[in-house]
Amino acid sequence: xxxxxxxxxxxxxxxxxxxxxxxxxxxxxxxxxxxxxxxxxxxxxxxxxxxxxxxxxxxxxxxxxxxxxxxxxxxxxxxxxxxxxxxxxxxxxxxxxxxxxxxxxxxxxxxxxxxxxxxxxxxxxxxxxxxxxxxxxxxxxxxxxxxxxxxxxxxxxxxxxxxxxxxxxxxxxxxxxxxxxxxxxxxxxxxxxxxxxxxxxxxxxxxxxxxxxxxxxxxxxxxxxxxxxxxxxxxxxxxxxxxxxxxxxxxxxxxxxxxxxxxxxxxxxxxxxxxxxxxxxxxxxxxxxxxxxxxxxxxxxxxxxxxxxxxxxxxxxxxxxxxxxxxxxxxxxxxxxxxxxxxxxxxxxxxxxxxxxxxxxxxxxxxxxxxxxxxxxxxxxxxxxxxxxxxxxxxxxxxxxxxxxxxxxxxxxxxxxxxxxxxxxxxxxxxxxxxxxx
Amino acid sequence: xxxxxxxxxxxxxxxxxxxxxxxxxxxxxxxxxxxxxxxxxxxxxxxxxxxxxxxxxxxxxxxxxxxxxxxxxxxxxxxxxxxxxxxxxxxxxxxxxxxxxxxxxxxxxxxxxxxxxxxxxxxxxxxxxxxxxxxxxxxxxxxxxxxxxxxxxxxxxxxxxxxxxxxxxxxxxxxxxxxxxxxxxxxxxxxxxxxxxxxxxxxxxxxxxxxxxxxxxxxxxxxxxxxxxxxxxxxxxxxxxxxxxxxxxxxxxxxxxxxxxxxxxxxxxxxxxxxxxxxxxxxxxxxxxxxxxxxxxxxxxxxxxxxxxxxxxxxxxxxxxxxxxxxxxxxxxxxxxxxxxxxxxxxxxxxxxxxxxxxxxxxxxxxxxxxxxxxxxxxxxxxxxxxxxxxxxxxxxxxxxxxxxxxxxxxxxxxxxxxxxxxxxxxxxxxxxxxxxx
Numbered sequence: 110x111x112x113x114x115x116x117x118x119x120x121x122x123x124x125x126x127x128x129x130x131x132x133x134x135x136x137x138x139x140x141x142x143x144x145x146x147x148x149x150x151x152x153x154x155x156x157x158x159x160x161x162x163x164x165x166x167x168x169x170x171x172x173x174x175x176x177x178x179x180x181x182x183x184x185x186x187x188x189x190x191x192x193x194x195x196x197x198x199x200x201x202x203x204x205x206x207x208x209x210x211x212x213x214x215x216x217x218x219x220x221x222x223x224x225x226x227x228x229x230x231x232x233x234x235x236x237x238x239x240x241x242x243x244x245x246x247x248x249x250x251x252x253x254x255x256x257x258x259x260x261x262x263x264x265x266x267x268x269x270x271x272x273x274x275x276x277x278x279x280x281x282x283x284x285x286x287x288x289x290x291x292x293x294x295x296x297x298x299x300x301x302x303x304x305x306x307x308x309x310x311x312x313x314x315x316x317x318x319x320x321x322x323x324x325x326x327x328x329x330x331x332x333x334x335x336x337x338x339x340x341x342x343x344x345x346x347x348x349x350x351x352x353x354x355x356x357x358x359x360x361x362x363x364x365x366x367x368x369x370x371x372x373x374x375x376x377x378x379x380x381x382x383x384x385x386x387x388x389x390x391x392x393x394x395x396x397x398x399x400x401x402x403x404x405x406x407x408x409x410x411x412x413x414x415x416x417x418x419x420x421x422x423x424x425x426x427x428x429x430x431x432x433x434x435x436x437x438x439x440x441x442x443x444x445x446x447x448x449x450x451x452x453x454x455x456x457x458x459x460x461x462x463x464x465x466x467x468x469x470x471x472x473x474x475x476x477x478x479x480x481x482x483x484x485x486x487x488x489x490x491x492x493x494x495x496x497x498x499x500x501x502x503x504x505x506x507x508x509x510x511x512x513x514x515x516x517x518x519x520x521x522x523x524x525x526x527x528x529x530x531x532x533x534x535x536x537x538x539x540x541x542x543x544x545x546x547x
Numbered sequence: 548x549x550x551x552x553x554x555x556x557x558x559x560x561x562x563x564x565x566x567x568x569x570x571x572x573x574x575x576x577x578x579x580x581x582x583x584x585x586x587x588x589x590x591x592x593x594x595x596x597x598x599x600x601x602x603x604x605x606x607x608x609x610x611x612x613x614x615x616x617x618x619x620x621x622x623x624x625x626x627x628x629x630x631x632x633x634x635x636x637x638x639x640x641x642x643x644x645x646x647x648x649x650x651x652x653x654x655x656x657x658x659x660x661x662x663x664x665x666x667x668x669x670x671x672x673x674x675x676x677x678x679x680x681x682x683x684x685x686x687x688x689x690x691x692x693x694x695x696x697x698x699x700x701x702x703x704x705x706x707x708x709x710x711x712x713x714x715x716x717x718x719x720x721x722x723x724x725x726x727x728x729x730x731x732x733x734x735x736x737x738x739x740x741x742x743x744x745x746x747x748x749x750x751x752x753x754x755x756x757x758x759x760x761x762x763x764x765x766x767x768x769x770x771x772x773x774x775x776x777x778x779x780x781x782x783x784x785x786x787x788x789x790x791x792x793x794x795x796x797x798x799x800x801x802x803x804x805x806x807x808x809x810x811x812x813x814x815x816x817x818x819x820x821x822x823x824x825x826x827x828x829x830x831x832x833x834x835x836x837x838x839x840x841x842x843x844x845x846x847x848x849x850x851x852x853x854x855x856x857x858x859x860x861x862x863x864x865x866x867x868x869x870x871x872x873x874x875x876x877x878x879x880x881x882x883x884x885x886x887x888x889x890x891x892x893x894x895x896x897x898x899x900x901x902x903x904x905x906x907x908x909x910x911x912x913x914x915x916x917x918x919x920x921x922x923x924x925x926x927x928x929x930x931x932x933x934x935x936x937x938x939x940x941x942x943x944x945x946x947x948x949x950x951x952x953x954x955x956x957x958x959x960x961x962x963x964x965x966x967x968x969x970x971x972x973x974x975x976x977x978x979x980x981x982x983x984x985x
Contacts, residue, residue: 203859217658220651227859308891311855312758317751344851345884413782417749421641421665446783450966453746461899528888 125150130192130280131333137180137191144191144235148177151193151237155278162256164273166198167205168238176235187232188341194229195273195282198239199246199266200325201314202226205236209316210244210251210266213426223314225283225325225342232341237279240269243489245419246285246318249431250486257299258517261482264294265489267328271298274328281329281338287318287411289478289495291326292507296520297482297490299509301537301547303327303335306528307502310342319414321453322407322499332538332547335506339530356536358384359394359470361524364401365493370480372513380474380510380521380540387543394466394473399459404493407500409444409452416441456500460527463501467526472536477522481513498524504533510544563588568630568718569771575618575629582629582673586615589631589675593716600694602711604636605643606676614673625670626779632667633711633720636677637684637704638763639752640664643674647754648682648689648704651864661752663721663763663780670779675717678707681927683857684723684756687869688924695737696955699920702732703927708766709736719767719776725756726849727916727933729764730945734958735920735928737947739975739985741765741773744966745940748780757852759891760845760937770976770985773944777968794974796822797832797908799962802839803931808918810951818912818948818959818978825981832904832911837897842931845938847882847890854879894938898965901939905964910974915960919951936962942971948982 125147128136136142152170159165173193180191201207201219208214221227226236241253243266253268255261256276263272267284271294274282284291286304295302303326310325317323325342329335340346360381369377385391416423416438422430423438430438466473476494483490498505504527507520523540525533541547563585566574574580590608597603611631618629639645639657646652659665664674679691681704691706693699694714701710705722709732712720722729724742733740741764748763755761763780767773778784798819807815823829854861854876860868861876868876904911914932921928936943942965945958961978963971979985 214658220655221859221863224855224858227862228855231858231862308759311852311858313755313856314859320750321746343884344855344880344882344887414749417662417666417782418751420662420669420749421659421752424665424669425659442782444782446781449782454966528892 124277126154127277128280129331129334130189130329131331131337133192133280134188134190138185144177144180145174147191148173148193148235148237151279154276158256158276158278161254161259162272162276163253164240164269164276164278166208166239166241166269169205172204173235173237180233180235185233188337189229190233192234192281193237193279194234195238195240195270195279196226196236197267197270197283197285198242199285199316200226200283202236202239205239207239210242212429213422219314221314224311226314228311228342229338240267240273240282242266243268244431244434245316246287246290247415247431247434247437248489249433250489252486254486255297255482258482258515261484261517262297262486262489264297264482266290267294268489270328271295271300271302274298274330275300281327281334284326284328285315286324286326286495286499287322288499289492291328292477292495292505292520292522293490293492295328296477296507296509296518299518301329301332301335301509302507303339304499305339305504305530309530317418319411320418321410321414324499332534332541336534355387355389356472356539357390357470359392359466359473361394361466361473361475362396363475363494363497364396368479368491368493369476372480372511372519373476373478376511376519376521377474377476383543384540392469394470397462399462400497402455403459403497403500406452406455407496409448410456412437412441413444413449414441460501463503464526471525471532473524475522475524477507477520481515481517481519494522503527504530506533506537508537508541508544509546562715564592565715566718567769567772568627568767569769569775571630571718572626572628576623582615582618583612585629586611586631586673586675589717592714596694596714596716599692599697600710600714601691602678602707602714602716604646604677604679604707607643610642611673611675618671618673623671626775627667628671630672630719631675631717632672633676633678633708633717634664634674635705635708635721635723636680637723637754638664638721640674640677643677645677648680650867651860657752659752662749663753666749666780667776678705678711678720680704681706682869682872683754684725684728685853685869685872685875686927687871688927690924692924693735693920696920696953699922699955700735700924700927702735702920704728705732705766706927709733709738712736712766712768713738719765719772722764722766723753724762724764724933724937725760726937727930729766730915730933730943730958730960731928731930733766734915734945734947734956737956739767739770739773739947740945741777742937743777743942743968747968755856757849757856759848759852762937770972770979774972793825793827794910794977795828795908797830797904797911799832799904799911799913800834801913801932801935802834806917806929806931807914810918810949810957811914811916814949814957814959815912815914821981822978830907832908835900837900838935840893841897841935841938844890844893845934847886848894850875850879851882851887852879898939901941902964909963909970911962913960913962915945915958919953919955919957932960941965942968944971944975946975946979946982947984
């Protein structure tokens with residue numbers, strides 16, 4: 110990240126809140142500082158910046174500090190001992206309300222944490238608070254600001270998670286991605302977004318949006334932290350990898366290449382050149398014909414499932430829905446099973462065919478977003494470059510390698526074959542090093 | 548069903564509670580009786596039989612009657628106007644507690660109905676109550692009795708749903724199937740169990756057990772009612788079919804044939820002979836080699852997902868878990884991601900290969916259960932004949948075509964290719980007619 114940005118790590122090198130989760134764990138376990146000091150630093154950052162950024166839907170500073178003090182008095186429980194993290198507000202928590210970005214869920218208190226929250230807490234992590242989400246993880250705007258340019262959107266629907274991580278309030282936050290809700294805000298805010306293979310992180314206690322696509326993932330400032338949380342959430346201590354050899358990279362422009370703005374075209378082409386010069390194999394992967402159909406078929410499945418998923422809320426509370434969600438539900442309830450099943454059958458074929466994209470390469474290098482974060486908060490950006498991979502169930506990751514004409518981040522997107530998270534993270538590490546990010 | 552059974556329809560022909568949902572809707576809309584009279588008849592049946600059967604986890608008779616009276620005062624809202632139904636107690640309801648079969652959830656009140664409940668209510672159906680479930684839809688026993696033989700298990704985990712439908716308390720009840728939790732109790736209780744293709748009925752608000760397998764389905768006494776509810780839940784008014792031609796039936800003994808008791812062997816062989824004599828094409832389908840591996844690989848996925856799904860409850864409340872669930876979670880938390888992913892990759896291959904089973908036939912005819920319901924309540928029966936198809940995501944249905952040595956039902960199981968519910972229901976109707984069931 111550029112040194113001129115308010116979220117820059119180099120600008121506040123001494124601040125505990127600016128450390129990675131990995132550095133926090135090492136410092137706490139090494140006795141160099143306490144979990145309470147870390148939590149206090151994060152909360153102070155929140156207090157200083159929240160009036161402008163508006164990343165948090167719920168936060169209880171006293172409770173968070175008490176949990177940190179308790180961590181300091183007890184032996185390390187696991188790999189995340191003492192690390193504060195943020196939880197997107199469509200993910201249930203037992204000790205803080207879960208409002209789903211909707212007035213219908215104001216003050217809602219589930220009985221227990223979502224599984225992904227419980228697993229992190231079992232490993233010693235501490236919930237700092239709930240991050241602002243678009244209503245039911247949809248496309249309605251939020252009032253969160255992009256911390257790198259307050260007059261711009263941070264992207265959605267994991268708006269608060271991306272903003273909080275970018276603004277050094279927490280090292281890691283959870284997101285969910287049904288279309289592009291993790292990678293797009295991560296790109297707009299200049300941080301790392303990671304969506305693993307569908308089903309990798311347990312979805313229990315996460316409000317479903319469109320269950321065929323919904324995927325829990327991570328937003329962080331370092332690949333160390335992505336790997337650390339991914340190891341805990343997937344019961345795989347071997348997620349951490351340091352690649353010895355340059356990756357084989359496939360440039361994949363997608364059927365949407367013409368919608369990419371100049372900064373995204375430049376990001377991909379500069380990246381291809383830089384990686385090739387650094388010793389990676391870089392080849393162009395042609396776009397299969399079926400990509401042209403995917404966007405429309407995804408829309409059918411998305412609307413059908415979103416409408417059914419909100420059947421209860423639709424019945425008793427549709428007056429409180431955003432215009433965007435009303436339109437989605439009306440569209441979805443009008444879709445018959447036949448059309449839905451046909452789209453599902455086609456998408457299953459595309460998922461199988463997607464293996465062919467990786468015959469000669471380890472990862473695809475592909476646009477993440479059309480360009481920099483749009484002006485204003487009314488539109489959270491175009492999800493089409495991200496949603497392709499969510500629909501295909503492939504693991505994807507964005508790295509903030511580039512800047513656009515306004516000095517704002519433009520991420521590249523890396524995609525690997527199903528279940529090849531280790532390959533993806535290894536390639537991301539090698540690639541990130543070429544750009545001084547990750 | 549045999550006329551000698553306490554649950555027989557012919558024993559109480561005049562009772563409104565003994566009608567099918569289809570007959571109830573017609574009678575109410577035709578002005579022959581009221582929704583209140585139907586609800587009252589069902590509640591009276593519950594009052595008479597519940598002390599012995601113990602099918603219900605939660606029930607508010609006054610609220611149910613009030614809802615029925617409201618239905619009588621308002622125009623028909625949809626295809627299910629005035630029909631009482633039961634909801635397995637792992638499925639959330641806004642107006643009745645949802646206890647998940649666990650003391651940890653005693654009195655738990657979610658904010659809204661599960662999507663599948665909301666969709667039925669939007670079509671006019673009325674929740675009579677919550678039916679008893681095994682703890683978190685697992686394998687722990689319940690205290691529900693088989694209404695056909697009170698000293699025997701009704702099967703699980705949808706114990707109360709099967710018992711309530713068999714005992715004429717409601718025409719239809721919801722179940723969930725992760726292994727064999729709909730079809731096994733349906734078979735043991737002599738009613739119809741229907742599990743559609745994975746993902747057909749929306750899972751939002753249903754407590755997940757193992758998310759790769761969990762499927763919402765139906766228990767009913769007639770195929771009319773299965774089709775009626777399936778149409779509403781899948782937004783498909785064309786689910787109703789009357790087949791003109793005899794189905795092509797493949798006898799599929801599975802790799803577990805040697806575990807079938809004589810009554811199940813007889814059920815399959817008699818059915819094959821009867822259907823062939825009646826004009827159906829009946830051929831033997833050889834069992835592919837991969838079936839031998841499926842049961843073990845299913846167990847890996849099941850344990851890994853169940854453990855993670857209960858991560859929160861495991862942390863704060865494992866003392867309240869059954870010994871069965873503790874064993875599953877301990878096994879599951881010990882499974883690393885690598886083993887889980889390997890099993891997932893294999894199972895995905897089996898799902899694709901399963902299309903080959905239907906190259907020459909419309910449906911498979913295969914054992915549903917080893918035999919009659921076991922004695923006692925301590926063991927809810929063997930799920931292996933049912934869980935194969937849940938894992939493969941194929942639609943399956945049991946029909947109570949046969950009786951065992953103790954006069955108790957032994958269902959056959961019919962299975963169709965992915966998304967071929969219409970074919971499955973059509974074949975079930977033709978086959979059922981040969982046996983006077985359905």
